[in-house]
Amino acid sequence: xxxxxxxxxxxxxxxxxxxxxxxxxxxxxxxxxxxxxxxxxxxxxxxxxxxxxxxxxxxxxxxxxxxxxxxxxxxxxxxxxxxxxxxxxxxxxxxxxxxxxxxxxxxxxxxxxxxxxxxxxxxxxxxxxxxxxxxxxxxxxxxxxxxxxxxxxxxxxxxxxxxxxxxxxxxxxxxxxxxxxxxxxxxxxxxxxxxxxxxxxxxxxxx
Amino acid sequence: xxxxxxxxxxxxxxxxxxxxxxxxxxxxxxxxxxxxxxxxxxxxxxxxxxxxxxxxxxxxxxxxxxxxxxxxxxxxxxxxxxxxxxxxxxxxxxxxxxxxxxxxxxxxxxxxxxxxxxxxxxxxxxxxxxxxxxxxxxxxxxxxxxxxxxxxxxxxxxxxxxxxxxxxxxxxxxxxxxxxxxxxxxxxxxxxxxxxxxxxxxxxxxxxxxxxxxxxxxxxxxxxxxxxxxxxxxxx
Numbered sequence: 313x314x315x316x317x318x319x320x321x322x323x324x325x326x327x328x329x330x331x332x333x334x335x336x337x338x339x340x341x342x343x344x345x346x347x348x349x350x351x352x353x354x355x356x357x358x359x360x361x362x363x364x365x366x367x368x369x370x371x372x373x374x375x376x377x378x379x380x381x382x383x384x385x386x387x388x389x390x391x392x393x394x395x396x397x398x399x400x401x402x403x404x405x406x407x408x409x410x411x412x413x414x415x416x417x418x419x420x421x422x423x424x425x426x427x428x429x430x431x432x433x434x435x436x437x438x439x440x441x442x443x444x445x446x447x448x449x450x451x452x453x454x455x456x457x458x459x460x461x462x463x464x465x466x467x468x469x470x471x472x473x474x475x476x477x478x479x480x481x482x483x484x485x486x487x488x489x490x491x492x493x494x495x496x497x498x499x500x501x502x503x504x505x506x507x508x509x510x511x512x513x514x515x516x517x518x519x
Numbered sequence: 520x521x522x523x524x525x526x527x528x529x530x531x532x533x534x535x536x537x538x539x540x541x542x543x544x545x546x547x548x549x550x551x552x553x554x555x556x557x558x559x560x561x562x563x564x565x566x567x568x569x570x571x572x573x574x575x576x577x578x579x580x581x582x583x584x585x586x587x588x589x590x591x592x593x594x595x596x597x598x599x600x601x602x603x604x605x606x607x608x609x610x611x612x613x614x615x616x617x618x619x620x621x622x623x624x625x626x627x628x629x630x631x632x633x634x635x636x637x638x639x640x641x642x643x644x645x646x647x648x649x650x651x652x653x654x655x656x657x658x659x660x661x662x663x664x665x666x667x668x669x670x671x672x673x674x675x676x677x678x679x680x681x682x683x684x685x686x687x688x689x690x691x692x693x694x695x696x697x698x699x700x701x702x703x704x705x706x707x708x709x710x711x712x713x714x715x716x717x718x719x720x721x722x723x724x725x726x727x728x729x730x731x732x733x734x735x736x737x738x739x740x741x742x743x744x745x746x747x748x749x750x751x752x753x754x755x
Contacts, residue, residue, distance in 0.1 A: 317579065318621030320614060323542045341649045349649055350714070351707035353656025357664040358703045360657065362696050364665075365672075368684040378696075385700070396654045400661070403629045403637055406571040406622055411537045473610060476589045477582045491689055498693025503700065510704055 314377060314420050314459050315398065318409035322470040329415030329466065336391035336421060343388045355385060356393035360400070367495075369487040377459060377488070379420050380452030381496050383428025384435065387513030390428065394421040415466050423458035427451040428513065435500065436511050444511075445501030452496035453489040460485030521562060522627060523738040525731035526640040532739035533628035537621055539746035546609055548753040549616040555745060556623045568626050572619060579618065586611040634658040643728050652723070664703065671695055 321329075344352065359378050366373040382390045395417045401407045408416060431451040438444035464478035503510045523529045543549045560567060587595075592606030629637070638655040642648070675691065682688045 317618050318537050318625070319541060319617030319619075320579075320582075321541065323538070326538070326541060337650065338647075341647055344649055346649070347711055349652050350656060350710040351704060353653045354660055354664070354703040354707040354710070355700065356653065357657045357660045358668075358696070358699045360661060361665045361668050362699065365668075365692070367692055368682055368688065370684050392650050392653050396650070396657050399654065400634060400657060402625060403632070403634055406568065406626050406629075409537075409621060410534055410625055411541055411621075473586060473590055474582065476585055480581060480585075494686060494689040495693040495696060498690050499697040499700065502694055502697035506697070507701055507704075510701060 314463055315401070315408035315416055316412045316419075316463065316466060318411050320470065320474075321412060321415060321466060325466055325470045326411050326415060329412070329418050331414070332422075333391070333395065333414035333417040336388070336418065336425070337395055340386075340388040340391035340393075344392075348389070352386060352389050352393055353396075355382070356397055359393070360397045363397075367491055369491045372487065374488045374491050376492055376495060377420060377456055378452075378492070378496070379424030379459060380427040380448065380455035380492070381424075381499060382421075383424035383426070383455065384432050384448060384451070384500070384511065385428075385513065387428055387432070388425055389513070390424045391417065391421045394424070419459050419462040419466065423455035423462070426458070427455040432511075432513060436508075438504070441501045441504035444504045445497035445499075448500035449493040449497030453493035456489040456492050457485055460489075521738050522559065522742065523731065523735035525728075525735040526632060526636055527643055527728070528731050528735045528739040529628050530637075530640060531644070532742045533624055535743050536746035537624060539743070539750050540617060540620060543617055543749060543753045544613060545753050546613055546616075548749045549613040549620075551752075552746075552749050553616045553620040553623075555749075556620045556627070559627055560623065563627065563630075565627060565630055568623070571622055571626060583611045583615055586614070639728065648722075660706075664699070667702065668695070668699055671698065 359382055362378060363375050366375055379390065379394070382393060386393055395413065398408055398413055398416050398420075402410055402413070428451075431447055435444045435447050435451075438447065460482050464482050467474035467478045467481070500511070523532060540549075540552045543552060557567075587603040587607035587610075588601050590604050590607030590610055592604030594602045595605045595608060596603040635655065635658060638651055638658060641654060642651045672695065675695065680691060682692075
């Protein structure tokens with residue numbers, strides 16, 4: 313749902329999104345240690361594969377975004393990871409779009425990066441895995457809702473004709489936020505128990 | 520008219536054309552854009568990717584259905600309290616034509632192109648080296664990771680796991696994902712170590728691709744000129 317295809321958004325929104333994404337990716341790459349690149353690539357591949365699994369929620373099913381988790385594990389590296397995953401989706405499946413790569417990257421990666429930056433230090437300080445997981449769950453749900461808001465904003469800025477759809481769209485993010493919160497909480501609880509070092513952001517790894 | 524054979528030029532020209540047709544707002548130019556891309560498919564003897572065309576995002580379907588009813592204008596059709604306007608229908612038609620033309624153009628640009636070659640072309644286009652390496656890394660390991668995930672999911676099914684809308688399902692997927700992440704991090708350490716052992720020093724040996732032929736430049740410029748002409752018509 314977060315992938316806006318080509319041919320919908322207006323030119324100023326596309327250009328603005330592209331510029332913001334370029335800044336984010338630039339910051340992400342600069343923070344990245346050379347030795348951490350395989351780790352970013354492999355984690356991006358896992359998040360990509362996991363987002364292809366459809367998870368039942370109520371009568372429908374959702375595909376996870378996992379941006380909050382990515383922000384926690386990758387730090388600012390979430391920007392290049394999301395950009396690469398989206399580009400690959402466009403190349404492999406013709407899914408999403410090329411001109412919207414920037415907008416879509418910002419819509420997904422920015423909330424994830426924020427969640428990672430704000431909640432990351434708090435989560436890593438937690439002694440009890442359950443608490444760390446709960447915090448990560450809240451952060452992930454907020455990141456999903458922020459992505460929904462950003463998608464709606466991109467549509468609204470492009471044309472006021474899209475406003476009714478943008479409103480309906482926001483409602484569809486609620487079940488996703490719920491599923492995402494539970495999954496992220498379990499993942500972080502699991503990692504905190506099994507391998508607490510894994511929760512360090514990627515730029516620090518291996519350095 | 521053909522697309523450039525050289526991947527770099529094809530990507531640049533295709534991207535430029537997509538940007539140029541994005542602001543189209545009138546019926547004629549939007550329909551012409553779709554017709555032109557369909558003609559390209561015929562010339563290149565590519566089968567139409569029906570699955571990609573039908574695989575519309577849910578919100579796109581929603582958009583096309585609601586636009587006729589939410590835009591004010593000359594009434595065209597009444598269903599109970601809902602009034603479909605002529606203007607709204609036209610707007611939905613324009614959006615549908617542009618989205619379809621864009622999906623088809625992206626398909627043509629990357630038709631029969633291995634993602635590895637896309638990575639090489641991105642490097643040749645001077646994208647930041649770390650970004651290209653992340654791209655190539657994901658390309659290299661995605662199939663492997665997906666196979667590993669499938670194995671773990673098969674194992675879950677063997678233990679009678681049935682996905683449903685409940686906490687147990689979401690917890691199980693959480694453990695699956697946690698395990699995948701853990702394994703990926705360990706694999707990344709091994710990959711990085713193996714690269715060092717082979718003398719990796721921050722750079723891959725990449726061959727410089729051959730210069731594109733004059734024909735490719737011409738084809739790329741033609742594509743851009745066509746898209747620019749449509750935009751000029753739209754704004755006229």
